[in-house]
Amino acid sequence: MATAASLIRPPRAALLLLLLALSFSLSLAAHFEGFDSDDLHSAHADDAASADGDDDEGLEVELPPPPPISLSTSSPSPPVTTTTSSSASNPNPDPNPTRATPNPTPALDLWDEDEFEGIPVPEATSSDESSAPAEAAPSDPVADAAAEAAPAPPGRAAGRRPAELLRAYSVEIACVSFLICFLLNYFTGKRQNEAIALAWATRFATRDSIFDKNFSLLGTGDGKDTPLLMKEGQDVFKFYASGRRFCQGMLATMEMRARHDLLSKLVELVFPRKDTITFEVVMNEETMDHVVLAVARKKAAKTMQKEERDLQRFAGVLTSAPAGRRWVADELAVVAESKEVAGDMITEAVLDQVLGDKAFEKFGKWFISLHFSDQLAGSYKKVLSFKFVLPDASNMAEMTRLVALVPYYIDLIGRYKLSSHARSKTEGARSKAAQEAFREQQGLRQEALQRKKAEKKKLMEEAEAKLSAEALRKKEEKDRARQMKKSMPKVKMLRS
Amino acid sequence: MKEAASSGGGSAGGSDPRMASTARPYTPPKLSPQDLPIDYAGFLAVVFGVVGVMLRYKVCSWIAIIFCAQSLANMKNFENDLKQLSMAFMFAVMGLVTNYLGPPRPGSTKR
Numbered sequence: 204m205a206t207a208a209s210l211i212r213p214p215r216a217a218l219l220l221l222l223l224a225l226s227f228s229l230s231l232a233a234h235f236e237g238f239d240s241d242d243l244h245s246a247h248a249d250d251a252a253s254a255d256g257d258d259d260e261g262l263e264v265e266l267p268p269p270p271p272i273s274l275s276t277s278s279p280s281p282p283v284t285t286t287t288s289s290s291a292s293n294p295n296p297d298p299n300p301t302r303a304t305p306n307p308t309p310a311l312d313l314w315d316e317d318e319f320e321g322i323p324v325p326e327a328t329s330s331d332e333s334s335a336p337a338e339a340a341p342s343d344p345v346a347d348a349a350a351e352a353a354p355a356p357p358g359r360a361a362g363r364r365p366a367e368l369l370r371a372y373s374v375e376i377a378c379v380s381f382l383i384c385f386l387l388n389y390f391t392g393k394r395q396n397e398a399i400a401l402a403w404a405t406r407f408a409t410r411d412s413i414f415d416k417n418f419s420l421l422g423t424g425d426g427k428d429t430p431l432l433m434k435e436g437q438d439v440f441k442f443y444a445s446g447r448r449f450c451q452g453m454l455a456t457m458e459m460r461a462r463h464d465l466l467s468k469l470v471e472l473v474f475p476r477k478d479t480i481t482f483e484v485v486m487n488e489e490t491m492d493h494v495v496l497a498v499a500r501k502k503a504a505k506t507m508q509k510e511e512r513d514l515q516r517f518a519g520v521l522t523s524a525p526a527g528r529r530w531v532a533d534e535l536a537v538v539a540e541s542k543e544v545a546g547d548m549i550t551e552a553v554l555d556q557v558l559g560d561k562a563f564e565k566f567g568k569w570f571i572s573l574h575f576s577d578q579l580a581g582s583y584k585k586v587l588s589f590k591f592v593l594p595d596a597s598n599m600a601e602m603t604r605l606v607a608l609v610p611y612y613i614d615l616i617g618r619y620k621l622s623s624h625a626r627s628k629t630e631g632a633r634s635k636a637a638q639e640a641f642r643e644q645q646g647l648r649q650e651a652l653q654r655k656k657a658e659k660k661k662l663m664e665e666a667e668a669k670l671s672a673e674a675l676r677k678k679e680e681k682d683r684a685r686q687m688k689k690s691m692p693k694v695k696m697l698r699s
Numbered sequence: 700m701k702e703a704a705s706s707g708g709g710s711a712g713g714s715d716p717r718m719a720s721t722a723r724p725y726t727p728p729k730l731s732p733q734d735l736p737i738d739y740a741g742f743l744a745v746v747f748g749v750v751g752v753m754l755r756y757k758v759c760s761w762i763a764i765i766f767c768a769q770s771l772a773n774m775k776n777f778e779n780d781l782k783q784l785s786m787a788f789m790f791a792v793m794g795l796v797t798n799y800l801g802p803p804r805p806g807s808t809k810r
Contacts, residue, residue, distance in 0.1 A: 378761035385768050420722035433725075436775045446722030454725075466740075466769050582728070610716065 385465045392462030393437050399478060400440040400457055402596035404431050407606055408442055417610045418453065419446030437463040449617025451485040453609065457593060478593035479571065482609050486585040490617045491577050493629035496548050497538040498558065499572035504536035513578040514538050517632055521545055529554055532563035540632075543625045548575070548615070556604050569594060569602050575616060578633070587612055740770035741783040748790025752797060760794030767791055 369376065408414050408421055408431050415421060422429045423443050433441040438459040445452035459478045461467035495517045497507050508514045521537045524530035525546040531537060535558065539545035549558060557566055571590040579586045589612075591605045621629065667675075744766035751760030767788045774780045 374758055374761060378765065381765060382768060385765070385772075389772055417716050418722075419717040419719040420724070423725040436773065438773075439775070443725040445724070446717055446719050448716050448718050448721075451721070452723055452725075461773070464769055464772050466765070467773075614716070 381465075388465045388468070389437075389463045392464070392468075395462050396438055396440075396459045398596045399459060399593060400432055400434075402599045403457065403480070403593065404442065406599045406603075408444075413603075413606055413610070414442075414444050417447055418444035420444065437461070447610075447613065449487055449490045450613050451487060453482060453484045456481045456483070459593070480591050480593050482587075482589040482591075484587040484589075484609065484613055485583045486577075486587060486613075486616065488585065491585040492616075492619055492621050493540070493577055493626065493633065494544055494548070494616060494619065494621075495540040495576050495578060496544055497572065497574045498531065498535055498549070499538075500534055501536040503572060504538050507572065507574070508538050511574070511576075512580045513576045514574075516636055517578060517629075529559065531558045532560045532567065534563065534567065540629060541625055543622065547619060548612075550615070553608070553611075557608060562604075566601070566604055568592065569605055573608075573612075575612070578636070587616065736775075738770055738773075738780055738783060740766045740773060741780060741787055744770055744787035745783065745790060748787050748794060751794030752790055755794075755798055757795070757798045760791050760798060763787060763791035763794065 406412065421442075421444050422431045423433045423441070431442060433443070435441055438461045440457040440459070442455040442457075443452065444455075447453075457478070457480045460471060460476050495513055497504060497511070497514055497518065499507055504520060508518065508520060518538045518540050521539055521542060525542050528546060529551065531549060531554065537545050537549065539548075553559075554562070556562055557570065563570070569592045571592060572588075573590075574588040575586075576588075577585045587609075589605075589609055591602060594601050744763045746763075747759045747766060748763035750756060751758075751763055767784060770780065770784050770787070774784070
């Protein structure tokens with residue numbers, strides 16, 4: 204028993220010596236940047252406790268590596284490992300194991316801020332940073348933050364954990380996933396828009412439909428098997444029809460929501476939009492009389508009256524209905540040149556079908572505006588414009604009444620003649636507008652002429668400046684001679 | 700109007716309103732480049748692409764790529780929009796290449 208005790212004691216003494224040596228080396232290491240003396244003391248205490256517990260077993264102590272004293276911030280130094288093994292046969296191991304003695308001169312004592320301006324300060328780097336891939340180089344602040352936040356455990360120094368990788372490449376992952384979503388949304392949105400446009404065309408532009416019965420030419424081509432719809436973008440479709448009395452042609456433009464564009468979809472969450480269809484009918488010059496009229500919801504009517512030049516010049520918002528007549532729904536406002544025109548255009552049939560109180564409750568959600576004008580600013584002067592909301596592909600039948608307004612108004616306006624009293628008023632307004640337009644044009648012409656004259660003068664002056672002194676003298680002599688000739692009395696020669 | 704709604708608006712006066720003799724084939728309006736709507740996505744793509752290349756910001760280059768995709772999706776006038784779009788895409792790709800494969804940005808080392 205005593206022998207056993209005597210066998211146990213020498214290794215314990217050796218261990219104590221070893222721990223003293225370790226504590227000495229670590230206390231020296233504490234002078235370097237990145238080491239904290241408090242942490243080291245607690246580490247020694249832990250080591251001592253574990254050493255007391257393990258009597259006969261071999262003890263392995265890993266020392267942290269001394270920091271590299273160099274300007275590179277990415278090369279790690281291998282850890283110095285001191286291994287001691289106690290056994291019964293060797294009771295007196297060497298009390299001074301080999302250890303790396305640190306440089307007594309600290310690295311930063313020799314560092315001069317002014318002399319080495321711009322060169323990074325030397326410091327210890329974690330093995331985690333060095334194992335980072337090239338992508339997460341110092342240029343990536345996200346990767347830097349991730350590297351600083353969580354140093355890798357000793358077992359996984361070579362590879363990074365998935366959580367760290369996610370954090371390091373969060374921008375890339377977000378952008379690539381957004382692009383994938385964008386691509387998927389592009390195809391689904393495109394298909395949705397095409398479905399709505401085709402549903403509209405199937406309902407109103409195919410054989411025996413409303414437009415087939417009203418126009419001899421449907422579609423953008425002049426052949427038989429030409430496409431009905433023309434696709435201008437993923438969200439814009441056009442339908443053209445021509446060959447009807449009173450008008451040159453009709454162009455229907457479907458402007459859908461940008462379902463194919465994910466960014467626009469996100470914007471539409473804040474500023475909602477609706478699918479719209481605009482019918483523009485170009486009337487024949489001789490068939491349309493003096494008519495300027497617009498019908499829209501009150502707010503929209505006011506903005507139309509401010510923005511549209513023809514409404515601004517010739518029309519005003521009607522405050523009351525024509526005497527003894529049913530009128531449009533309360534939500535709507537009428538902007539017209541005169542009450543007579545408004546009364547003649549908004550007929551009982553129109554009120555019954557769409558614009559009256561009862562009908563508007565049902566179909567008002569699809570109505571946006573009507574705008575008829577013989578004084579429209581643009582390539583065509585006499586145009587009827589209808590703007591409606593497009594329903595879903597499944598509810599396309601709900602706008603049948605609204606679409607029926609188009610041929611109805613073509614015929615109504617084509618046949619319409621103003622009374623002589625109203626006509627005299629409208630003609631006065633139009634002649635006044637024509638005079639104003641003429642004055643404007645004249646002013647523009649004069650400005651252009653003056654500009655030309657000024658330019659000519661400039662060119663002449665430049666040319667004169669370029670002429671040499673001799674040429675100038677000759678020119679002056681010529682001018683003088685010309686003036687002398689002018690000033691001399693005119694002598695008439697008479698033959699006797 | 701009631702009749703028009705039911706019969707497809709065919710006749711206000713009973714006769715067939717169609718006149719084949721007056722039919723004109725569709726001629727698209729000639730639009731000058733000034734009249735075309737502004738391609739904001741393309742413009743932003745160029746801006747972000749240039750910033751990404753010059754200031755070495757990865758995020759800007761990625762945003763430029765996204766705006767390029769939007770501009771491509773909304774392209775209506777192929778000839779006019781393609782120049783701007785190709786330039787934006789070139790800047791965006793150049794930015795990504797220089798950021799990922801080029802040398803690290805100066806002054807980005809930790810102190």
